[in-house]
Structure formats: C-alpha cells, structure tokens
Amino acid sequence: MAKQNKPAIRFKGFTDAWEQRKFSDITFPAGEKNKENLPLESYSITNESGFVPQDEKFENGGTMREADKRMYYIVSPNSFAYNPARINVGSIGYQDTGKSVIVSSLYEVFKTSDDVDDRLLWHWFKSPDFQKLIMQLQEGGVRLYFYYDKLCMGQVFLPSLEEQRKIGKLFDTLDHLITLHQRKYDKLQVLKKAMLEKMFPKNGSSVPEIRFKGFTDAWEQRKLGEILQERNTRTSDFESNPLYSLTIESGVTPKTDRYERSSLVTKTEDLFKTVKPNEFVTNPMNLRFGALGYNKNAFTVSVSGYYDVFSIDDDKCSGFWNAYFKTPTAMNIFDNAATGSLIEKRRVKYSTLQQLAFYMPNDLSEKAEIGKYMDTFDHLITLHQRELEKLQNIKKSMLEKMFV
Incomplete structure (x- = not known):
C-alpha cells in the first residue's frame, strides 16, 4: 500500500x-x-x-x-x-x-x-x-x-484532517496508558524499596521497623550455613530443562531470544547447573549488587555453571529470603564479605556466604507473611512492566504501520 x-x-x-x-x-x-x-x-x-x-x-x-x-x-x-x-x-x-x-x-x-x-x-x-x-x-x-x-x-x-485527528487521538491514548503504567510501576518500585528497608532489621537491630500484627519477638542472629544446603548439581544435559539466566533486576528469568542455545554449548562438560523449584541462584561476581534470585517455577531449570545454587531449610519462605538478600543491610554485608584483589574480581563464594550472620525470626509464619507480601510486590511490578512493554511495542508498531 x-x-x-x-x-x-x-x-x-x-x-x-x-x-x-x-x-x-x-x-x-x-x-x-x-x-x-x-x-x-x-x-x-x-x-x-x-x-x-x-x-x-x-x-x-x-x-x-x-x-x-x-x-x-x-x-x-x-x-x-x-x-x-x-x-x-x-x-x-x-x-x-x-x-x-x-x-x-x-x-x-x-x-x-x-x-x-x-x-x-x-x-x-x-x-x-x-x-x-x-x-x-x-x-x-x-x-x-x-x-x-x-x-x-x-x-x-x-491524510484528510478528520483522519489526522483520529490517528493523533489514538496515539495520545496510547501515550496516556503508557504514562499510567509507568507511574504505577515507579510507585511500586519506590514502595518496595521502602519496605525492604523497614521490614528487615538494620544497623545491628534485632527487630525490623515495621512488622505484621501479632509478631513481637526479637529476631535471632544465625549464620547462613546453619540453614543453607548446597545444590551445585552440574549437568551437561542442557536439553532436559529450560535454560534460564540471572539478572539483578528480575532474578531467575528465561534466557532472552538473543541467546541461541547452540552458541552456549562447548566441549566443556558440566557447563550447566540445575535449579529445582524454590532453590536459590547467585552470581558470586555480582551478588553484592543484587545478582540473586530463586526459581519461582514449578519445574526445574538449567543455569550457567558459573552460578552458585543452594536451598534453604524453610523453602516455603523463599520469598522472605529473596527479599531479605536484596535489602541495603544485606548488600552491605555481601560487599564487606567479598574477596579478591581487584574490584572487578571481588566475589562472594558459597563458602563465604555460609559464614555470614543474619538476623532472622524464629517464627516460620512471620517469614511466610513477609515473603508472601514481598512476592506480591514483585508480581505487581512484573505485571505493570509487561503491560508497559506491551504498550510500547504496540506504539512502535503503529508508528511504522499507520504512517506512509
């Protein structure tokens, strides 16, 4: 046309x-x-x-x-x-x-x-x-x-002025919807950041600033090694499970289209590690920047063999630990624990992670409540992010197809 x-x-x-x-x-x-x-x-x-x-x-x-x-x-x-x-x-x-x-x-x-x-x-x-x-x-x-x-x-x-006005109005509507979702996304990000700072202890305190009703006991300081279980199961069978990656922003996520499975396969055996549901993945090189997440899927996935994989005894509270490990307090602990001679090579290995001490509630139900609350934040943020990307892609496509 x-x-x-x-x-x-x-x-x-x-x-x-x-x-x-x-x-x-x-x-x-x-x-x-x-x-x-x-x-x-x-x-x-x-x-x-x-x-x-x-x-x-x-x-x-x-x-x-x-x-x-x-x-x-x-x-x-x-x-x-x-x-x-x-x-x-x-x-x-x-x-x-x-x-x-x-x-x-x-x-x-x-x-x-x-x-x-x-x-x-x-x-x-x-x-x-x-x-x-x-x-x-x-x-x-x-x-x-x-x-x-x-x-x-x-x-x-x-085109005619009438058609111009219809097209202009359509794109104005798209921009309005994009702005709404962007604002909601930004507000949720700000609120999540505030909750990460207030729902977990900081500055050596044994209790968080904000708690769910009914919980009053002080949190107990324990080493992570007491509750972590190493799950670094290596495999060269990358075809059996979907291939996932780890990002600071989104945690454990599917590999994007820019990764071709064939390009990731080398002659090196045991290139990948498997991650079962609720198990955690960390990137030792970037853990102090937030490169951590857990498998929220109901199926096992494969990740890079360079990552560390572990489970936590109370795996029903994975959302709690996923949020806790993203707090400023945790980031500071990880940063202080990082080893290596150069800034680029400073890392937090699993063996180091086991020695770190965190305050944690004894009551499993408090962990579950916090984890569920923080997972809901992540869910809403992801929904608005996807809707935002969808609208932006629609607009991009319309800009290409509705003009001569």
Missing part, C-alpha cells in the same frame, strides 16, 4: 491516498524574541518529556534564572520547538501548557497551518520516518545540526 501512498493500517471508512506535503507549506516560524524582557517562566526541552520547566530540570533554576531574557524566544501555546543539535535523539517538544513561556534562542520554534493536526504531527516526529529525514538533511562537522530551514526542505504524507 506504500506505493499507493496509503498506510498499512487505517481507521474504517478512510480509503483515499495520502497527500505529500512540504513542511515549508504546512509550518511557519513562530519564535518571537522577548524584547520587553517579560518575566515569563523559562523552559528547556528534553528527549523524554519535551517541554520541562528549568526549575524542575536544574536545582538552581538553570542559567536562564538570572539572565537577561530579552534574547530568548517566547513560545506561545500550540507551538513546536526543538534543539537543532539534539533533534536526532528526540529533543523536540509541543507547547501545550496553556500559557506563553520562554526558551533558549538556540531552539527552533514553529507552528502549523490549520489543515494539520498538531497531535498527529507530534507523533510523526517520534516515528522512524522523521529520523530518516533528519539523517538525510542534517549538516555540520563534528556536531550535526538540523535547523528549521532543513525541516522546510522535507516532506510528509498527510
């Missing part, structure tokens, strides 16, 4: 070919010098968020706080502005604050004609097609620039 100047995906009822339009015909310069030095709020443009108040971006309000503002541009609502030296990494914004603001005179500022929907154009500026246009027309030596006159040399395919 591209040869017919029609996108691969369209709203029902629209069949006409899109028209090729020159930016010189559908945009016009809109930057107006602040000659009267009006006390307007100073804004910058970021890759992630577009227009951002300088008071938010910089602790001291930025260089524009005390500067003579007569040379800066006034940007009225419904204007586009971008940094010509950073437009290739997405430094463009749409001014929809409802008031006039000022930006650096280094920015390019423009508006569109009445037959163009700004929201559709805004999303097109985030598409691969706009990146191609920038690559074709930018100029410079060490640093490349894409000034407004270069934009005017470019072209874009546009």
Whole structure:
C-alpha cells in the first residue's frame, strides 16, 4: 500500500491516498524574541518529556534564572520547538501548557497551518520516518545540526484532517496508558524499596521497623550455613530443562531470544547447573549488587555453571529470603564479605556466604507473611512492566504501520 501512498493500517471508512506535503507549506516560524524582557517562566526541552520547566530540570533554576531574557524566544501555546543539535535523539517538544513561556534562542520554534493536526504531527516526529529525514538533511562537522530551514526542505504524507485527528487521538491514548503504567510501576518500585528497608532489621537491630500484627519477638542472629544446603548439581544435559539466566533486576528469568542455545554449548562438560523449584541462584561476581534470585517455577531449570545454587531449610519462605538478600543491610554485608584483589574480581563464594550472620525470626509464619507480601510486590511490578512493554511495542508498531 506504500506505493499507493496509503498506510498499512487505517481507521474504517478512510480509503483515499495520502497527500505529500512540504513542511515549508504546512509550518511557519513562530519564535518571537522577548524584547520587553517579560518575566515569563523559562523552559528547556528534553528527549523524554519535551517541554520541562528549568526549575524542575536544574536545582538552581538553570542559567536562564538570572539572565537577561530579552534574547530568548517566547513560545506561545500550540507551538513546536526543538534543539537543532539534539533533534536526532528526540529533543523536540509541543507547547501545550496553556500559557506563553520562554526558551533558549538556540531552539527552533514553529507552528502549523490549520489543515494539520498538531497531535498527529507530534507523533510523526517520534516515528522512524522523521529520523530518516533528519539523517538525510542534517549538516555540520563534528556536531550535526538540523535547523528549521532543513525541516522546510522535507516532506510528509498527510491524510484528510478528520483522519489526522483520529490517528493523533489514538496515539495520545496510547501515550496516556503508557504514562499510567509507568507511574504505577515507579510507585511500586519506590514502595518496595521502602519496605525492604523497614521490614528487615538494620544497623545491628534485632527487630525490623515495621512488622505484621501479632509478631513481637526479637529476631535471632544465625549464620547462613546453619540453614543453607548446597545444590551445585552440574549437568551437561542442557536439553532436559529450560535454560534460564540471572539478572539483578528480575532474578531467575528465561534466557532472552538473543541467546541461541547452540552458541552456549562447548566441549566443556558440566557447563550447566540445575535449579529445582524454590532453590536459590547467585552470581558470586555480582551478588553484592543484587545478582540473586530463586526459581519461582514449578519445574526445574538449567543455569550457567558459573552460578552458585543452594536451598534453604524453610523453602516455603523463599520469598522472605529473596527479599531479605536484596535489602541495603544485606548488600552491605555481601560487599564487606567479598574477596579478591581487584574490584572487578571481588566475589562472594558459597563458602563465604555460609559464614555470614543474619538476623532472622524464629517464627516460620512471620517469614511466610513477609515473603508472601514481598512476592506480591514483585508480581505487581512484573505485571505493570509487561503491560508497559506491551504498550510500547504496540506504539512502535503503529508508528511504522499507520504512517506512509
């Protein structure tokens, strides 16, 4: 359909070919010098968020706080502005604050004609097609620039104004949903971090700051060797179990598509280790950074032979230990216990792990409650992360298929 100047995906009822339009015909310069030095709020443009108040971006309000503002541009609502030296990494914004603001005179500022929907154009500026246009027309030596006159040399395919508005609204809805899930994800991460600090003892204390109702006894300090059981079972039969990896962010997770099983097989025997349900895996090299997790699946998996695998006597409380080992207190213990001459080679081996002392409740039910609570956090975080990735992939696909 591209040869017919029609996108691969369209709203029902629209069949006409899109028209090729020159930016010189559908945009016009809109930057107006602040000659009267009006006390307007100073804004910058970021890759992630577009227009951002300088008071938010910089602790001291930025260089524009005390500067003579007569040379800066006034940007009225419904204007586009971008940094010509950073437009290739997405430094463009749409001014929809409802008031006039000022930006650096280094920015390019423009508006569109009445037959163009700004929201559709805004999303097109985030598409691969706009990146191609920038690559074709930018100029410079060490640093490349894409000034407004270069934009005017470019072209874009546009449908009727009605179809433009529908497309713009669709992408606005996707952005809204992405923002909602991102906020929920961020809030859960912050809350989890707070709970990790408050639900486990710290600074030598034998009791945590926050506890579930009904638990009052002090926690007992014991060496991990008293409850850990080494499970470093090696195998060269990597086909029997799914191949998993260990990440600081997500713990024990399936190998991604970028890993090909055949590329991981060498002539070395016993390359892998097996991990049964509820058993733990650590990366000795990165344990002090949080490279630890447990197998939450109901089946056995295989992991790298370089990892350490162990179980804990009270394996029904794996969620408790998984969370505990991610606390700042545990990270500090692991860091102090790491051995090796170079920073890059400092590691916490299983033999070292056994000697470390942790405060732990005697009551198994308290461990279970904490573990269940922290696992719920991980579950919710994973759900929002997956939904966020799903929406971002949908948006990426739509940007490729809903434009000509």
